[in-house]
Amino acid sequence: MSLKLYGLGESRSFRCLWALEEAGVEYEYVPIAFGSDQPGGAQDKEYLAINSQGKLPTLEHDGFVLTESAAIINYIDALTEELFIPIEAKARAKYDELSFFILAEMEQGLWTTGKHKFALPEEHRVADILPTARFEFAKAVNAFDKLFTIDEYILGNSFTFADILLAHTINWAKKFEFEVPEHFTKYHARMYSRPAVGRANEKIS
Numbered sequence: 001m002s003l004k005l006y007g008l009g010e011s012r013s014f015r016c017l018w019a020l021e022e023a024g025v026e027y028e029y030v031p032i033a034f035g036s037d038q039p040g041g042a043q044d045k046e047y048l049a050i051n052s053q054g055k056l057p058t059l060e061h062d063g064f065v066l067t068e069s070a071a072i073i074n075y076i077d078a079l080t081e082e083l084f085i086p087i088e089a090k091a092r093a094k095y096d097e098l099s100f101f102i103l104a105e106m107e108q109g110l111w112t113t114g115k116h117k118f119a120l121p122e123e124h125r126v127a128d129i130l131p132t133a134r135f136e137f138a139k140a141v142n143a144f145d146k147l148f149t150i151d152e153y154i155l156g157n158s159f160t161f162a163d164i165l166l167a168h169t170i171n172w173a174k175k176f177e178f179e180v181p182e183h184f185t186k187y188h189a190r191m192y193s194r195p196a197v198g199r200a201n202e203k204i205s
Contacts, residue, residue: 003027003079005072006047006058008034009204010175012069013057015168017203019073019161021196023080029203032056034119070099073161084161095155095162098148102165106144109137110172137178150187159194167191 005020005027007013011034020027034056037043042054051058051067059066059075066072077085086092112133116125153159154166170188173180180188191197 002062004030004060006030006032006050006056006060007204008032008042008056010168010171011056012168014200014204015069015164016057016059016072016076017200018164018168018196019076019084021199022084022159022161022164022194023076023082025076025079031204070103070165073164077161084159086155086160091155095160098154098162099165101140101144101147102162102169105140106137106166106169107172109133109135109140110169110176110178112136113176113178114172134178137173141181141184145181150183152190154187163191 003025005013005016007017007029008031017029032047033041035042039046041047042056048054050060050065053067055067057067057069057072059072066075074085077083086095113130116127116129148154153163155162167188170180170184171192174188
């Protein structure tokens, strides 16, 4: 299997790296430098030929390319018999609901913070938006608690790739020093103690 994951540290690509380690799929990890136009950089012409946005992650599998982290982890599930995503219709719908909520609601304020602190060119950063980003994250967390219940895992009694999306998003919140409720912090600690996370961290260290 010729499968490559292009990534950078604890960016969204870490979700995919974690999923690959959970699934036990053979792959090559290719670190990419954020914003650089030098060889091995996200703006280098060779990388742009694979991902025209110059963003991360990118998964390349025998000429097949995916560039969105949630789509990548779903594809990784399809390559394994472990079934990290439910297949029964209602269970799959809950998986999708949770995944879309994380990406559309919980991540929004975090990525806004990242963009206006370091990702955007300085002339496009707006410091005044940062309090609003914190407000939006707090609002999303409150809505999450009305929609979902965190037990050991987020969807029933077994680990799914939705746990990767949620735990990684909480990790971003902690890195950006957002206020994170205690039950989210405990959940994050459980998920990040998984052996696959340790192996993924070894790839980016």
